Amino acid sequence: MVVRQRRKKNKLRGHRYHGGGDTKNRRGAGSRGGVGRAGSHKHKFSKYYADFGTKRKLKVQEKAIAFNLGYISDHMDDWVTAGKAKSENGFIVLNGTELGFGKILGTGNIKGRIKVENVALTKKAAEKILAAGGEIPGEEAFEAVETETEEVSE
DSSP states (O other): OOOOOOOHHHHTTTOSSTTSOSGGGOSGGGGGTOSTTTTOSSOGGGGGGGGSSOOOOOOOOOOOOEEEHHHHHHHHHHHHHHTSSEEETTEEEEEHHHHTOOEEEOOSOOOSOEEEESOEEOHHHHHHHHHTTOBOTTHHHHHHHHHHTOOOOO
């Protein structure tokens, strides 16, 4: 049969300190430096406890939803009937914050004249909107950038 080991407390019967060393070493939490954060007062570093051993959580940055010109062209009539876009002076006015997108990409073609607000545009999308007779806020600045970046032939 397998021999069972004796429990430590039974082994130490008859011995004075039961493996704890001198009686001075068995005096509660005081012999271990206190409980929890005991003794941490009146130290300069206690002001900075939160800065060490932790990571600050980064804020989640929302990614702007991007639509292609083709998608916009297909849906702009529906947006006007639903009241999400306005029709004024021959333009369909698309507001990015009201429609829930932040950027217009240049894939596809646009039918009709549109005016965009509160939206980022790619270069190709801006060119297509202007070519279709649309309007972009800050259009003058956009055209100025175009002329500055022309290649210089030597």
